[in-house]
Amino acid sequence: MRVKVYITPRRGVLDPQGRAIEASLKSLGFNDVGPVRMGKYIELEVAAASPAQASAEVRRMCEQLLANTVIEDYRFEVEDA
């Protein structure tokens, strides 16, 4: 099963990259841009019997390695191909 994992800085955690992107967008004239957050996107394949099992597995991956939950939030989508 294909899994898409999205990792973003936690609310309230300083995100200097996001802030720089926001400033650049505004300097290009995109004045309506609100707060920008920049994160990571990870794609992976996992062999699992069911989407539920895959989800449980991916959750453990995120908690242990893919995200640092001190500063990052994660969410993911499991695509049942």
Place this chain on the structure above:
Amino acid sequence: MSHNPVALPGEPEVNLAQALAHGLSEDEFRLIRNHLGRTPTFTELGVFSVMWSEHCSYKSSRRHLARLPNKGRLVVGGPGENAGALDVGDGWLAVFKIESHNHPSFVEPYQGAATGVGGILRDIFAMGARPVASLNSLKFGSFDNARTRYLLSGVVGGIGGYGNCVGVPTVGGEVMFDAAYDDNILVNAFCLGLARKGELQSARAQGMGNPVLYVGSATGRDGIHGASLLASAEFDASSAHKRPTVQVGDPFTEKLLIEACLEAIKTGAVVALQDMGAAGLTSSSAEMAARGKLGIEINLDQVPLREPNLTPYEMLLSESQERMLIVAQAGREHELQAVFEKWDLHAVVIGRITGDCRWRVSWRGLLVADIPVAALAEQAPAYERPMARAAACTPPVRVVRERPAPAEALRRLLDSPNVGSKRWVYRQYDSIVQSNTVMEPGGDAAVLRIKGTRRALALAVDSNPRACALDPYLGAMAVTLEAARNVACVGARPIGITDCLNYGNPERPEIMWQFARGVDGIRDAALALETPVVSGNVSFYNETQGRAIPPTPTLAMVGMLADLDYCRSQFFRRPGDAILLLRTSAPALAASEYDALFGGGNRLGAIDLHKERELIDLLVTLAEKGLINSAHDVSDGGLAVALAECCFNEAGKFGASVEVGTPELDTVVNLFGEGASSVILSTPSDAAARVVQMATGRGLGCRRIGTVTSDPVLRIDSDIAIEVAELRTIYEQALPGRIQGHG
């Protein structure tokens, strides 16, 4: 297996049109058929096109480069190896080389610069030397060009991103901005490594039957025709579409490769080692075989692949990074494989050395290439291209655009991105890892100690395209001398050179003339200084839509300090010290930063090589005798700027009060002229007379011009009196102000 290589299904037919599309000429295609006695296969055509490219074959430059002196008392290691080595004493050898990565960096600045650093590192550790320092020389367009900021950030980010991650300190370099580089930036990367005497690793294949090992990253499609084609043709509007051919660097793997290769060499089982650089597997295998006058057989089925279904053509031409080729002692390949396994790297046997001088490649049971090794190496074409004196070299009409008051001119010069501090750049580089950096970036030269000894090495990289544009011979000579002066200012004796020769299209006679004159200028200066040129690189085709860059030979000089105590910085150290000005000849506004800003430049002054050598000798002697407290080369911006720079020490506590005016010289030329070899010294007051006497005894102009003051103000004649803090702020803000000022 048939006797001749076979065409593979789906491959284009090989004919003259196909050869021309590969950048080969009609004559060259005929020559290939003569070498083979048949028409090459498509795979073979690709192989010839990269091996006979300007980048790999040096076909336009080989005959000229032969004029450079490459021998000397300290030189170790035969010619034809990847880089020269110098004996620096106490059982140590210094191995160094400079190389260009101009075109890839213009197309994709971050990866282009990063992989440039990676490539030069591999050339050094392939020789068994641990890379201990990097420098670079960068040329960008003007800040009026919107793309300059993007290219600058990308290149600096790439150099830092790679260098910082492999643990080799970037200890110095130079950065210049000029509209002449708007459409063709230069990125020249230098690396120095240290090896134990007697432990240099060869790149010459030996021993019939010895296995050939592929180590490092897997092969992908990146960089096919990258370095070779990009660096062997002019730029045009389609260059942007060549982006996919730019390689991507992986500094983490490079770090593992450095450690693994150095450990593998220690086993004694490595016969030959070479980087798979430009033209990848093809050039590394052909060059190693050629050096040993042997043949090589490669089985592509064993090559580790990053993606499936690569054709032999792609595998042979791929420029995937972080790969090396090893010839091992037969029967000891497992020892080597164990070392690479420890570092989690691929190490597979892909072929063996043969005695028949053929370069033979098989894939899936088929013979896909069978070429005489010599045809790919020493028998590649070498041209004596026509030359014609360039019209642009006649001195320009002297045009004065502006004549600001001296104090104002000094402020504006310090605010020029070419004169102002490059801290914004070098603070992005780890300059201290490995714990050897005695003098950090920002001075005349970097100084590295050699642990376990009292010795140190000084490194400087220089260029002067404006002078080279006015006179390619005198300009190249001046660059060589400046590099020598820079290392001598920190107390080191110049001992060796590596050069990166950046020029336009060599098929144009005036460019070829610039190149030949440049080589002559370097040769004459190197002979006068007795500093051999131990390695180097030529980068041609630096032009876009017919507009060439100014001739830009970049010189890196290595100097030796027999004792670290001889090391001196540019900064004034004690109030009350005498300030002395050493000069070999009168300065001129030609090719100066002042001329670039305000006009007025004319023709370059003559160079007296005898005096230049005396000056270098004197500087080293003064440092060794401990007679001076500081020395600073007068460079971009001239005397007034150099005096200000001498006051910019960390604490910023000192000033200077000097009288420099002389009846023979116009004030502007005196204060802001460049070209002459000039050095500012500070000495204890009671030593000043002796230093002046030593200099005049060598026929050098030297006089006391003033005193270091505890009052932090720079006073020059009645023309300038400015607080050092104000000057320093201008100097420090010149670059960040321009980078941030425009988002």
Place this chain on the structure above:
Amino acid sequence: MKWGVVSFPGSLDDRDTLYALRDVLEQDAELLWHKERDLKNADCVVLPGGFSYGDYLRCGAMARFSPIMESVVSFARRGGLVLGICNGFQILCEARLLPGALTRNRSLSFICERVTVRVENTHTPFTRAAAPHELLRLPIKHGEGLYVASEDELRRIEDRGQVLVRYVDSSGRATEAANPNGSMHSIAGVANESFNVFGLMPHPEHAVEPMLGGEGGLKIFRSIIQSFA
């Protein structure tokens, strides 16, 4: 006493740390290989600077799972002294041996320069040789050294005196201008609750000789040596 310096793939300052300990401080020190579990009877384990495993996911995220780290974690839990420098600090935070985390510098670029830090708590094995509020000149060289922690966490570590070094200006004041990377509370280094694990972004091993950037780093190493005297 005995020192162990861990070499991860991508560690860069491991040799420099070894050089500072052996050649400058004349200590008994050796490298510990990441694939092994044996700490070789080290009394203090140093996790050095560098880019372990390329730092491709997050700085320190992968090193934390190497075999040697299992031993380091249990050693720390038993009260053993662990010093993390730069990447080592990042690894200790990822391994949750230290509070908080380190993210991209405020400027978004790598910074290599000398900074001044103020020693905030001298009652620890890592700082006991320093005078209260002593200022140390140390180099930093990192792209991700911005220290972050939740407000609650910050309050707790400040109250307990876990902030051992803070970025300050030359007169000892913690100003925004003197904060090189934007760290919260100008934090340059923190200890755990029991003060046997300490991580800092500046590099004490690169400040042990007058000729190469001064001797500010000796205070940290000498404190640890004193703890075993």
